[in-house]
Amino acid sequence: MNILKSIRKQMILDGIDYYLVDTFDPHGSEYICDYYKLRQYFSGFTGSNGLLLVCKEKAYLWTDGRYFVQAAKELYKGISLMKMGEKGVPTVREFIKNTVRRGESIGLDGMLISSDFGAFISEVCKNKKADLRTDINYAVSLWQDRPAISYTKAFVLEEKYTGLSASKKIGQVRKAIGKDSLFVSKLDDIMWLTNLRGNDIECNPCCYSYLLLDKDNCYIYLNKTAVNPAVKKYLEKQGITLREYSKVEESLKEYVEMANGCIRFDKASLNYKLFQTIDESGKGKAEASIIEGMKAVKNKTEIKNLTEAYVYDSVAVTRFIKYIKEHAADGLTELDAAAYIDKLRGKLPGFIELSFPTISAYDANAAMMHYEATEDNYSVIKPEGMLLVDSGGQYKTGTTDVTRTIVMGKISDQVKKDYTLSVCGMLRLMNAVFMKGCSGRNLDILSRGPLWRKGTDYKCGTGHGIGFCLNVHEGPHRIGWQKARNGMEPALVAGMIVSDEPGVYIEGEYGIRIENILLVTKAMSTPDGDFLRFKPLTLVPIDLEAIDTKYMSSEDIEYLNEYHKLVRGKISPFLNKSEQKWLENATKYV
Numbered sequence: 001m002n003i004l005k006s007i008r009k010q011m012i013l014d015g016i017d018y019y020l021v022d023t024f025d026p027h028g029s030e031y032i033c034d035y036y037k038l039r040q041y042f043s044g045f046t047g048s049n050g051l052l053l054v055c056k057e058k059a060y061l062w063t064d065g066r067y068f069v070q071a072a073k074e075l076y077k078g079i080s081l082m083k084m085g086e087k088g089v090p091t092v093r094e095f096i097k098n099t100v101r102r103g104e105s106i107g108l109d110g111m112l113i114s115s116d117f118g119a120f121i122s123e124v125c126k127n128k129k130a131d132l133r134t135d136i137n138y139a140v141s142l143w144q145d146r147p148a149i150s151y152t153k154a155f156v157l158e159e160k161y162t163g164l165s166a167s168k169k170i171g172q173v174r175k176a177i178g179k180d181s182l183f184v185s186k187l188d189d190i191m192w193l194t195n196l197r198g199n200d201i202e203c204n205p206c207c208y209s210y211l212l213l214d215k216d217n218c219y220i221y222l223n224k225t226a227v228n229p230a231v232k233k234y235l236e237k238q239g240i241t242l243r244e245y246s247k248v249e250e251s252l253k254e255y256v257e258m259a260n261g262c263i264r265f266d267k268a269s270l271n272y273k274l275f276q277t278i279d280e281s282g283k284g285k286a287e288a289s290i291i292e293g294m295k296a297v298k299n300k301t302e303i304k305n306l307t308e309a310y311v312y313d314s315v316a317v318t319r320f321i322k323y324i325k326e327h328a329a330d331g332l333t334e335l336d337a338a339a340y341i342d343k344l345r346g347k348l349p350g351f352i353e354l355s356f357p358t359i360s361a362y363d364a365n366a367a368m369m370h371y372e373a374t375e376d377n378y379s380v381i382k383p384e385g386m387l388l389v390d391s392g393g394q395y396k397t398g399t400t401d402v403t404r405t406i407v408m409g410k411i412s413d414q415v416k417k418d419y420t421l422s423v424c425g426m427l428r429l430m431n432a433v434f435m436k437g438c439s440g441r442n443l444d445i446l447s448r449g450p451l452w453r454k455g456t457d458y459k460c461g462t463g464h465g466i467g468f469c470l471n472v473h474e475g476p477h478r479i480g481w482q483k484a485r486n487g488m489e490p491a492l493v494a495g496m497i498v499s500d501e502p503g504v505y506i507e508g509e510y511g512i513r514i515e516n517i518l519l520v521t522k523a524m525s526t527p528d529g530d531f532l533r534f535k536p537l538t539l540v541p542i543d544l545e546a547i548d549t550k551y552m553s554s555e556d557i558e559y560l561n562e563y564h565k566l567v568r569g570k571i572s573p574f575l576n577k578s579e580q581k582w583l584e585n586a587t588k589y590v
Helices: 003-014 038-043 065-074 092-099 115-128 166-177 187-194 229-237 245-258 272-279 290-296 300-326 334-346 363-367 413-430 440-452 554-574 577-586
Strands: 018-022 051-054 059-063 079-083 105-107 131-133 181-184 209-213 218-222 241-244 263-266 284-287 351-354 359-362 386-391 393-395 402-407 433-435 463-465 474-479 497-500 503-506 510-513 516-526 529-536
Touching: 003 038, 003 051, 018 038, 038 051, 051 092, 059 065, 065 079, 092 115, 115 131, 115 272, 166 181, 166 187, 166 209, 166 290, 181 187, 187 209, 187 290, 209 245, 218 245, 229 241, 241 245, 245 272, 263 272, 272 284, 290 474, 300 334, 300 386, 300 393, 300 402, 300 516, 300 554, 300 577, 334 351, 334 359, 334 386, 359 363, 363 386, 363 503, 363 510, 386 510, 402 510, 413 440, 413 497, 413 503, 413 510, 413 516, 413 529, 413 554, 440 474, 474 497, 554 577
Parallel strands: 018 105, 059 079, 105 131, 181 263, 218 241, 263 284
Antiparallel strands: 018 051, 051 059, 181 209, 209 218, 351 393, 359 386, 386 402, 433 529, 463 474, 463 497, 497 516, 503 510, 516 529
């Protein structure tokens, strides 16, 4: 079946000139369940970020620099790749604004597009006297074997892990919103606030839900099959009233009619259909998520648990590196490597699931930042080149994420140079001391500096926040030199955790990424102000076989040796004698 031909046939029947499909579920989730992967089904592109626009004769897909190589390989014939951020490439908003003509029609599903984007398209259509249809979803008729939605059982993450009860968190949010109401559609925000977890989306321990909060009431909308008697009793104890997930639109319409104050919402995650319900009342107040900023700063209990999780997780990754190096000539595949590290994690205390599907990418495949080997597409690992493994786990004690690029045999001097400069960037950021009030944008040059001096860059951010037994990517903070899409540049504060992952990606040849997770901590206070620094949570050796010290300053060498000293001290007690000996040799002073 030619899917584009089928879409266009349906567009003609409906009088639609443009059909838009975003990577979006009703909650604005970054990773979505198979049921909502319309953009993937219609385009062939499997990455986590992309927007498809089908026109009468042409089709376009926008995605970011992480996926340029992957999208070029996967896109169906007839779809042009629009490389976001590249010179001469219009944004999707610019394209729509400049292309749609008077009297034409745009079709989309209002539940599967953000309120912000939907409002923009609505304004364009109004100005152009074009028609906007928000009830168009061709998956209903064209996706014959569409997977079902998953509603898994919710469970409670105990206070010994979270550090705060749901009722106390709700009290904090009520204090922040005053007399207003808050409607929450972002799943990890709801899970953090209620201390519930689930598995409706693979690797994201969340339940499909909505939440409505005011000074007197807290309503959570969950599918009835997700709630057992114990969870129902828990919700009652925390002052949370349970309502049916499928009734949220009806319930919201009733609520907005009675509400006195403003109804606050996060415009990035609220879908356009529910946004219209609030917006038509004239009581809506769009803002950045209040909860996101709260959950980004981990409390003492969460930090204690995370520190423990990263020790265990680092031990597993270290054992994996030893294993894969010792079996470099055994003909293992990328899939074998991923299965082995996944198995090691599955045995760790408090393990729930992976935090994302393991990226096991050999040589040229590693140039695709989010490559995933499959049964139909994988490479055999040879005793040469490098294997990039980006992996992590969901534990009751936190969420982990780590990347190491491992030497499997002979590598070129150029690869060593790129590897060494990536390591230098990672270490320089990790060892930074900075003024309180700095954002990740202020610090990004520390990680990119060694590569920038050689005219090399990577087409993604350097760092992202991470949830606590929640999403592996979490805001609002980040590390990157480019302006954030939402215009926000929140300061880094003590208690935040952030990734530090510079790299080099040479299409068709190799990819390098070295990723540590860092905890923001207090450094010192002086007459000039308060200073912060990072503490590494990740404790995994860096492959010295790819290090060429002629590209390192004496300070870089000191940073590397001190980091490896820390790794040995923290994880050696958990290794047997053979593993300890291997680690000692793998982290010898350079």
